[in-house]
Every structure is written in C-alpha cells, then in structure tokens.
Amino acid sequence: MSTFEALEKIFNPRSVAVIGVSREEEKPGYVIFRNMLTNLKARRTRFKLFGVNPFVKEILGVKMYSSILDIEEDIDLAIIVVPAKVVPKVLEECGAKGVRAVVIISAGFSEVGNVELERMVEKIATKYNIRVVGPNCLGVYDPYSGIDTIFLPFTKKLRSGKELISAPRPDRGLIAIVSQSGALGLAILDYMAGEGIGVSKFISYGNKVDVDECDVLEYLKDDERTRVILMYLENVKKGRKFIEVARSVTVKKPVVVLKAGRTEAGAKAAVSHTGALAGVDEVYDAAFRRGGIIRAYSLEELLDAGKALAYQPPAKGGCVAILTDGGGAGVIAADEAELQGLEVVKLSESTIEEFNKLKKEGFLPTFAITTNPVDLTGSATTQMYEASLRILLRDEKVDAVVLIALHHIPGIPSIEELVERTARVAKEHKKPVIVATIGGSEAVLYLRKYYEKFYLPSYPSPERAVRALKALVTYGAYLKRVGIMEKYLQEWREPRELF
Amino acid sequence: MSTFEALEKIFNPRSVAVIGVSREEEKPGYVIFRNMLTNLKARRTRFKLFGVNPFVKEILGVKMYSSILDIEEDIDLAIIVVPAKVVPKVLEECGAKGVRAVVIISAGFSEVGNVELERMVEKIATKYNIRVVGPNCLGVYDPYSGIDTIFLPFTKKLRSGKELISAPRPDRGLIAIVSQSGALGLAILDYMAGEGIGVSKFISYGNKVDVDECDVLEYLKDDERTRVILMYLENVKKGRKFIEVARSVTVKKPVVVLKAGRTEAGAKAAVSHTGALAGVDEVYDAAFRRGGIIRAYSLEELLDAGKALAYQPPAKGGCVAILTDGGGAGVIAADEAELQGLEVVKLSESTIEEFNKLKKEGFLPTFAITTNPVDLTGSATTQMYEASLRILLRDEKVDAVVLIALHHIPGIPSIEELVERTARVAKEHKKPVIVATIGGSEAVLYLRKYYEKFYLPSYPSPERAVRALKALVTYGAYLKRVGIMEKYLQEWREPRELF
Numbered sequence: 001m002s003t004f005e006a007l008e009k010i011f012n013p014r015s016v017a018v019i020g021v022s023r024e025e026e027k028p029g030y031v032i033f034r035n036m037l038t039n040l041k042a043r044r045t046r047f048k049l050f051g052v053n054p055f056v057k058e059i060l061g062v063k064m065y066s067s068i069l070d071i072e073e074d075i076d077l078a079i080i081v082v083p084a085k086v087v088p089k090v091l092e093e094c095g096a097k098g099v100r101a102v103v104i105i106s107a108g109f110s111e112v113g114n115v116e117l118e119r120m121v122e123k124i125a126t127k128y129n130i131r132v133v134g135p136n137c138l139g140v141y142d143p144y145s146g147i148d149t150i151f152l153p154f155t156k157k158l159r160s161g162k163e164l165i166s167a168p169r170p171d172r173g174l175i176a177i178v179s180q181s182g183a184l185g186l187a188i189l190d191y192m193a194g195e196g197i198g199v200s201k202f203i204s205y206g207n208k209v210d211v212d213e214c215d216v217l218e219y220l221k222d223d224e225r226t227r228v229i230l231m232y233l234e235n236v237k238k239g240r241k242f243i244e245v246a247r248s249v250t251v252k253k254p255v256v257v258l259k260a261g262r263t264e265a266g267a268k269a270a271v272s273h274t275g276a277l278a279g280v281d282e283v284y285d286a287a288f289r290r291g292g293i294i295r296a297y298s299l300e301e302l303l304d305a306g307k308a309l310a311y312q313p314p315a316k317g318g319c320v321a322i323l324t325d326g327g328g329a330g331v332i333a334a335d336e337a338e339l340q341g342l343e344v345v346k347l348s349e350s351t352i353e354e355f356n357k358l359k360k361e362g363f364l365p366t367f368a369i370t371t372n373p374v375d376l377t378g379s380a381t382t383q384m385y386e387a388s389l390r391i392l393l394r395d396e397k398v399d400a401v402v403l404i405a406l407h408h409i410p411g412i413p414s415i416e417e418l419v420e421r422t423a424r425v426a427k428e429h430k431k432p433v434i435v436a437t438i439g440g441s442e443a444v445l446y447l448r449k450y451y452e453k454f455y456l457p458s459y460p461s462p463e464r465a466v467r468a469l470k471a472l473v474t475y476g477a478y479l480k481r482v483g484i485m486e487k488y489l490q491e492w493r494e495p496r497e498l499f
Numbered sequence: 500m501s502t503f504e505a506l507e508k509i510f511n512p513r514s515v516a517v518i519g520v521s522r523e524e525e526k527p528g529y530v531i532f533r534n535m536l537t538n539l540k541a542r543r544t545r546f547k548l549f550g551v552n553p554f555v556k557e558i559l560g561v562k563m564y565s566s567i568l569d570i571e572e573d574i575d576l577a578i579i580v581v582p583a584k585v586v587p588k589v590l591e592e593c594g595a596k597g598v599r600a601v602v603i604i605s606a607g608f609s610e611v612g613n614v615e616l617e618r619m620v621e622k623i624a625t626k627y628n629i630r631v632v633g634p635n636c637l638g639v640y641d642p643y644s645g646i647d648t649i650f651l652p653f654t655k656k657l658r659s660g661k662e663l664i665s666a667p668r669p670d671r672g673l674i675a676i677v678s679q680s681g682a683l684g685l686a687i688l689d690y691m692a693g694e695g696i697g698v699s700k701f702i703s704y705g706n707k708v709d710v711d712e713c714d715v716l717e718y719l720k721d722d723e724r725t726r727v728i729l730m731y732l733e734n735v736k737k738g739r740k741f742i743e744v745a746r747s748v749t750v751k752k753p754v755v756v757l758k759a760g761r762t763e764a765g766a767k768a769a770v771s772h773t774g775a776l777a778g779v780d781e782v783y784d785a786a787f788r789r790g791g792i793i794r795a796y797s798l799e800e801l802l803d804a805g806k807a808l809a810y811q812p813p814a815k816g817g818c819v820a821i822l823t824d825g826g827g828a829g830v831i832a833a834d835e836a837e838l839q840g841l842e843v844v845k846l847s848e849s850t851i852e853e854f855n856k857l858k859k860e861g862f863l864p865t866f867a868i869t870t871n872p873v874d875l876t877g878s879a880t881t882q883m884y885e886a887s888l889r890i891l892l893r894d895e896k897v898d899a900v901v902l903i904a905l906h907h908i909p910g911i912p913s914i915e916e917l918v919e920r921t922a923r924v925a926k927e928h929k930k931p932v933i934v935a936t937i938g939g940s941e942a943v944l945y946l947r948k949y950y951e952k953f954y955l956p957s958y959p960s961p962e963r964a965v966r967a968l969k970a971l972v973t974y975g976a977y978l979k980r981v982g983i984m985e986k987y988l989q990e991w992r993e994p995r996e997l998f
Binding site: 298336438 | 525606610611612651652654655656657658663664665666667678679680681682683685686687689690691692693694731733757759760761762763764765767768769771772773797798799821824825826827828829830831833834835836837838842843864865866868870872874877905906907908909911912913914915936937938939940941942943944945959960961962963
C-alpha cells in the first residue's frame with residue numbers, strides 16, 4: 001500500500017470504527033464518536049461509522065460491538081481511544097481484522113516514559129503492516145470527509161450559563177495544517193476558525209511511531225484540496241528524506257514551516273516537550289532552503305503566509321507598489337518592505353504620466369502623492385482606489401501591490417463597494433494583491449472578512465501584510481530558480497475555482 | 500502661560516467654541532459639534548459648548564453665533580473648522596476675544612503647498628500668544644473631559660441597511676496616544692476600542708505650526724490619567740529638546756515610540772507624507788536610548804507594549820519563567836525570549852523541590868515538566884496553574900512570568916475560574932505577569948478580555964506576549980540605570996486604583 005493510499009484511508013475512509021467509545025460526556029471516546037455521528041447525521045460524512053465497547057450495548061443510540069472482530073464489514077480506519085495498556089491487544093485485533101490504518105489517540109506511552117509499551121505498538125503495527133498515526137496525538141480532521149478525532153470539549157460554560165465555542169473547526173478550505181504539537185495544532189484551528197480561514201486537512205501525529213512529517217508531506221502533495229501546507233515542527237528525524245520529499249512537493253505547492261527550538265532556550269524546551277534533539281538551527285535553515293521550503297519565524301507569520309499563498313499567485317519578483325489613503329501607514333509599509341528585502345519600486349514613466357493625467361482631469365487631488373507609496377490622502381474615494389490599483393497593476397515594473405485601505409474617510413461611503421471594485425481589478429492580473437487595514441471596530445472586521453470572500457488576503461497591520469507578501473515573493477523566486485514559474489502561473493487558478 | 504496650562508485648556512477646557520459648525524451631516528463642522536453635544540447631553544462633558552456660524556441661526560437646536568466675538572462668556576478653547584482661507588480672519592477674532600488655545604482642523608495649508616497661508620497663521624498665533632494644535636489635523640480626544648474633534652463618520656452603512664461602527668472611541672484608560680499621522684492615529688483608536696483598551700488622551704497635531712511632540716510630552720508628564728505614552732513619529736524637529744523633555748518624562752512614566760521612516764524607502768515615503776527629513780535611523784536610536792524612550796519596531800509592538808506598561812509593573816530584570824499547558828507554545832515562547840535578549844532562567848533548587856513535592860503528592864502529574872518552561876501538559880487543571888504560578892513568582896530568580904493559557908483542555912472547565920485564580924496570584928508580587936493565548940474562538944476572545952479586566956495584559960500569540968514583556972524589562976533596566984527602580988516599584992499601584 002502506498003503512502004498516499006494509506007493516508008487516504010485515514011483522511012477519507014469508507015468505514016471507520018471507534019474503539020473505546022465512552023458514555024461519559026467529557027471523555028475523548030465519547031467526544032470523537034459523537035462528533036463524527038453528528039457529521040454523519042448532517043450528511044457531512046461519506047463513511048460508515050461503527051463503535052466498539054465491550055461493556056455497553058448502545059451509546060448515543062448506536063449499537064456497540066464488543067470487539068472490532070465482531071463487525072461484519074471491512075474497516076478502513078480504526079480510531080483507538082482505549083487506555084494505553086489495552087492498546088496492544090486492540091491493535092492485534094485490528095491486524096487480525098485486516099485494518100491497515102489506525103489513529104491511536106490514547107496517551108501514556110514514551111511521552112510519560114513508557115517506551116516499552118510504545119515499542120510493542122510499533123512491533124504489532126509492523127507485523128500486520130498497519131500504518132499508525134500517534135499514539136498520544138490529537139489525530140486528524142478533514143472537513144471534506146467528516147473525519148474528526150479532536151477530542152476536546154467543543155464548548156465551555158460560563159457561570160451565567162452561556163456556552164462559548166471553545167474548540168471550533170474551520171470550514172472547508174485550501175490550507176493543510178501539520179503540527180508536531182497537538183495543543184498548538186488545536187490552537188491553530190481555533191485561530192483559523194475565528195478568522196474565517198478554511199482548512200483542507202489537519203493532522204497532529206503525536207509520538208509518531210510510524211506516520212511522520214515525510215509521509216504527510218508526500219500525501220498532501222497529491223491531495224487536490226490542499227493548495228498550501230503549513231507545518232509546526234520541533235525536529236525532523238529523517239532529515240535527508242524530508243528534504244527529498246519536500247523538493248517533490250514544493251514544485252507543486254508551497255510548504256511553510258515554523259521550526260521551533262531555534263535558540264538554546266527553545267531547543268532545551270523542545271527536548272523536554274517532544275524529546276526532539278533540535279540540532280543547529282542553521283542546518284535546518286539550509287535544509288529548508290534546499291527543499292524549497294518557506295520558513296516562518298513566528299506563529300503569526302506562519303498563518304499569515306498560509307493565507308497569502310492559498311489565495312494569491314506567487315510574485316514574479318520583489319518589486320512592490322504600495323497604495324494607501326493614510327501616509328503614515330504607507331511609510332510603515334515601505335519600511336517593512338525594505339526590511340524584508342523587497343523593493344519599493346520606482347514607478348514607470350508611463351504610470352506617473354497616467355497619474356498626472358488623472359490629476360489634471362481633476363479625478364485625483366493635485367496633492368495626492370503618486371510616487372511609490374501612492375498616497376491618495378484623506379480625500380481618497382472608492383473610484384480613486386479602483387483606478388489607482390489598475391494603473392499600478394498594469395505597470396510592468398510592479399510585481400505586487402500592498403493595498404492599504406483605511407476605510408474611515410468620507411470618500412469611502414460603502415465598504416462593500418470599495419472591496420468589490422478593488423477585488424475585481426485585482427483579478428485582472430496574476431499579480432498578488434495583499435490588503436492591510438488597522439483597527440478592531442465592526443467596520444474593519446467586516447472589511448477584512450469581505451475582502452477574503454474575494455480571496456484577497458487581509459491583515460490587521462501594514463507590517464503583517466508586507467511579511468505575508470514576502471512569502472509569495474520567496475515562493476515565486478523558488479519557482480523561478482527551478483525554472484517552472486511561467487508554467488505554474490499559467491496553471492494557477494482563482495481559489496473559488498478549486499471548491 | 501505654561502505648556503501644561505495651555506494644553507490643559509485644550510484637553511480640559513471650561514468653555515469651547517466650535518467655529519464653522521455645519522448643517523451637512525458628513526461635514527467635519529457638523530460631526531465635531533454633534534459629538535461634543537452628545538457628550539454634553541450624556542453628561543460626559545464638563546465644559547460649556549458654543550457654536551459659530553454666521554449664516555445660520557441654529558444647528559441641532561443650539562443657537563449659532565455669527566462670530567466668536569459675539570459670545571458673552573470667556574472661551575478657553577476654539578476649534579476651527581472653517582475653509583483654509585478664512586482661518587486667518589477667524590484666528591484674529593480668537594485673538595481679539597482673548598482665546599489662548601485653538602485646534603485648527605481645517606486642511607489646505609503647507610500639506611498642499613500653501614506655505615504662505617500657514618506662515619500667516621503662525622504670525623497671528625504669535626501676535627496674540629495663542630497656542631495652536633494643527634492645522635490639517637485630527638486634533639484631540641479626551642474621554643475624561645469629553646473633548647472630541649475627530650470628524651470622521653462614526654458609522655458606515657451596509658447595503659442591507661445595517662450600520663457598522665466605523666470610527667469608535669476607546670473608553671477611559673491609562674494610555675496616551677500621540678500620532679504625527681492623523682489617519683494612523685484614528686486607526687490606533689479603532690484598534691484600541693476593538694480590543695477594549697482604554698485611552699487617557701489622544702492627540703494628532705497635523706502640520707504642527709506650534710504644539711509639537713515636545714509640548715505634548717511635557718504636558719502628559721504631569722497628566723495624572725496617563726500612565727504610559729505611545730507615540731507615532733516620522734520626524735522630530737527639535738531633537739535636543741525632545742531628548743531633554745523625554746528624560747524628564749521617562750523617570751515618571753514610560754514612553755514608547757514607533758519611529759517610521761527607518762529605511763531608505765520608508766524615509767522617502769515620510770518626506771512625501773509629512774515633509775519629514777527622517778535622518779539616519781541610528782541617530783534616532785541613540786537619541787531615544789538617551790531619553791529613556793522604549794522603541795517599538797512595528798505597530799503591533801507599539802500597542803502591545805502600551806498595554807503591558809499600563810497594566811503591569813516594570814521588571815526588575817530579564818529572567819523569565821514560562822508556564823504552559825502546551826509544550827509547543829512553551830518552546831515558541833522560549834525561542835522568542837532568547838531572541839529578545841531575555842533569559843529563560845534556570846529555576847531555583849527550592850522551586851524544583853516544591854514542584855517535586857507536588858508531584859509526589861499526586862497534585863501534579865509525574866510527567867509534567869518542571870524545568871523552565873514549566874509544562875503542565877494537557878492534564879493541567881486550574882488548581883495546577885494557580886499553584887505553579889505562585890511557586891514561580893516566589894522564586895527570587897524569576898523576574899517575570901509568561902502565562903500561556905490554552906484553555907481547550909478538560910482540566911480547565913471554567914475560564915472565569917482560571918482567570919480569577921491566576922490573576923489573584925499574579926497580584927501577590929510586584930512582578931509582571933503576561934498572558935498568551937492562541938486562537939480566535941469565542942472562548943479565547945472571552946479569556947483574553949476577562950484577563951484584562953484584572954489588568955493582566957493578554958496576547959494572541961506567545962511571541963507577542965514575550966515582546967510585550969520585553970518592554971517591561973527594558974523600562975525596568977532604564978529605571979535601574981537612573982537609580983530609581985526601588986522607589987518606582989514602591990509607588991507603583993494597581994491600575995484599578997488609578998481610576
């Protein structure tokens with residue numbers, strides 16, 4: 001069975017057995033079964049669901065089997081949620097049943113010193129040729145297939161009785177999340193759900209006795225839903241293989257890695273956390289570069305880059321134009337662009353002429369600044385934004401535009417119109433357009449989310465917008481280096497066409 | 500009249516005249532008058548409000564005077580919103596009336612090339628000894644006195660008819676905002692309102708013919724509401740004076756500056772924007788250091804530092820402990836701490852012993868990691884957080900704690916309890932405690948805001964939390980350098996006592 005086939009059984013099985021379904025509402029064995037049952041009832045799943053619990057006949061109205069061996073049908077995926085010491089026995093039964101893919105949620109293995117028990121699991125898996133995610137993991141979430149092993153309570157109750165969503169799931173999207181840390185993986189899902197960013201696949205593989213970052217990368221390479229892969233890693237065991245796999249992936253889709261344990265303090269913490277011997281950071285740096293991997297240096301950067309890479313085409317070069325109605329925000333963006341190694345490019349003569357013409361015609365105020373950054377000032381209107389963005393994108397010297405939209409001014413009476421008009425212009429060229437706003441008011445939040453409906457990634461500060469753009473420039477440079485930029489851009493499609 | 504007295508007339512006048520009240524709803528002259536009238540009716544203001552418009556008898560039910568000279572009472576502050584060319588005449592009248600403080604909102608001066616007109620304004624102001632904020636400025640906002648010259652529409656209408664708050668005002672707070680850029684200043688207010696962070700004073704002085712960053716600093720030094728001063732600057736005209744004033748301020752309260760135009764591209768943009776000749780960035784760097792000013796390197800950093808400095812005491816040193824229930828987030832925090840020049844300190848023997856005792860008693864899981872970062876793992880409970888935070892804060896080697904609270908786990912059934920218990924412990928010592936969460940779900944947003952009710956500043960990523968803590972360490976180091984740390988800490992009071 002190829003890695004792709006094996007992982008397809010995990011993310012997209014035809015039949016699933018949860019082994020260790022519980023009656024207690026807070027227990028993982030209950031939460032997982034209930035969540036997938038809910039998906040089933042809402043017709044969000046395509047698989048058959050079975051439950052195993054030898055002590056109970058029925059849970060949530062569903063018949064419980066006393067062993068997986070009693071299930072009449074073939075099982076593609078077993079999700080194991082029994083106490084650690086029972087895992088070997090259960091895994092043996094999976095093997096006998098012919099199951100070839102399991103997710104072991106159960107904790108209590110090497111992470112608490114039970115190395116022997118983990119070895120035993122490994123042996124049984126090898127004997128039966130079972131691919132294992134886990135143990136001690138958060139497991140997988142796939143909003144397309146309905147697979148969901150995330151076992152944490154979905155809501156938290158306040159004293160007032162009000163329930164708050166606590167562990168939300170992002171909608172269907174184009175971004176795959178791979179996290180060596182379960183808690184961090186969940187927190188990332190929480191962030192994405194809150195921001196309205198969709199996910200294609202999620203996996204956190206815990207102690208990784210078998211399935212690791214290499215397998216996952218290989219699988220995601222061919223996953224059609226996944227347009228960009230975001231990884232949180234503390235270490236990579238098989239360095240050479242990882243780079244090799246990465247090279248085969250990054251010519252098809254971008255991979256962004258947040259590699260923690262970069263510093264001495266961080267590396268020490270990583271050893272305590274995942275037993276990861278982090279190694280010298282420069283080695284990772286070089287390896288990532290060879291693999292075509294984009295490196296993020298903070299959690300925010302990882303997620304910000306993901307959105308940009310999922311929604312916008314890679315940039316042909318690092319020449320950036322900045323369009324703003326607030327001078328200060330433009331200065332900040334220009335600073336950050338230079339700090340990120342981008343060029344706040346001198347605009348073409350013809351562009352300057354076009355702007356001057358608009359000034360003469362009285363369409364632009366005479367005091368608008370039409371060098372780069374282009375500052376429409378507080379007198380800006382929606383129409384000025386639209387026209388200026390078009391002029392900038394047509395300029396051959398401009399590879400990408402940072403669109404700073406401070407919506408407060410009277411010349412932007414309708415947020416919806418500003419977004420629709422500029423988004424339409426942005427799609428006339430295969431050049432990235434990244435949006436920056438600042439603020440936390442209803443109007444700003446609406447503006448950001450509305451831009452993202454049109455897949456213009458939108459950020460709450462000029463600096464974050466520029467850094468996200470940097471990822472598109474880095475990826476474009478890589479594609480040029482390996483000689484496939486033109487082909488890649490030709491084949492690049494708008495996100496909405498991918499759903 | 501001292502600078503303090505003059506600016507007190509601007510922020511806290513007994514009587515105000517708006518010159519150029521308009522009947523058109525979108526016009527600044529309408530918005531300003533209406534907003535202050537609303538404040539008056541809601542009893543949020545303490546001053547008398549007069550309107551001047553020679554063409555209309557009454558606006559919003561209030562009598563209009565045809566000139567400020569017709570007003571019977573003394574006027575502390577005139578807010579001028581007439582067309583640029585009328586400003587000199589109006590200012591003359593203010594002088595004749597004995598007004599000594601004006602805010603000129605009107606645009607159309609040096610920023611559009613009308614240098615002559617600006618000179619004229621300067622001359623008249625000098626002749627009458629009038630202190631001027633502006634022209635071409637957003638002006639001032641003071642939630643304590645009710646003064647508010649922010650003239651942008653308060654809401655934006657969607658097609659559905661729904662109105663979204665677009666230019667919100669933050670509540671009363673402890674942070675003063677000084678912005679050379681009006682649009683950016685407004686965006687900062689927007690951000691603060693959205694995040695629920697209060698403001699003490701806001702000023703954006705536009706073309707600064709008179710009142711500049713030095714005057715404002717001098718005033719804010721003695722403003723009791725202001726605990727920390729955040730500034731956005733593109734240039735400083737009187738460098739030596741600025742440093743001198745800053746030195747007198749920073750021994751009383753922290754000043755954080757985001758100085759834009761750091762790079763060549765940014766400096767060029769700044770020249771276009773405010774005519775600011777930015778100068779070599781290293782010069783600013785050295786000057787800020789001499790003035791005891793903390794430098795922020797991004798908008799997010801500026802605002803994040805502001806919250807930390809307003810809510811928490813300065814740190815005695817750079818030795819940090821990290822407390823987490825997610826290993827990955829702990830590793831990320833440790834990385835960032837080291838990158839920021841902080842020390843992820845080796846905990847004292849007695850601390851380790853205390854933790855070991857708790858393990859033996861079965862209070863902490865044996866697999867919890869009790870070196871620094873302390874990782875309570877997914878088995879953490881509210882009680883473990885409380886006890887561990889207490890132990891860490893008692894450790895003499897620990898100057899500050901980063902509390903990473905990923906609330907998803909079942910051991911934290913009540914967010915409210917977690918916050919209340921840890922916040923109580925945090926206040927047992929005058930050591931900074933900074934909270935980090937990750938995510939965008941209802942529960943995370945609630946957790947963050949609830950922590951801030953107890954004035955524990957709370958950030959959406961470990962990196963941002965650590966960077967905010969860095970500001971407290973930097974300020975602490977400065978206070979030690981000038982020999983007043985002990986005194987400062989003794990006099991330091993909980994934010995809630997300052998309202």
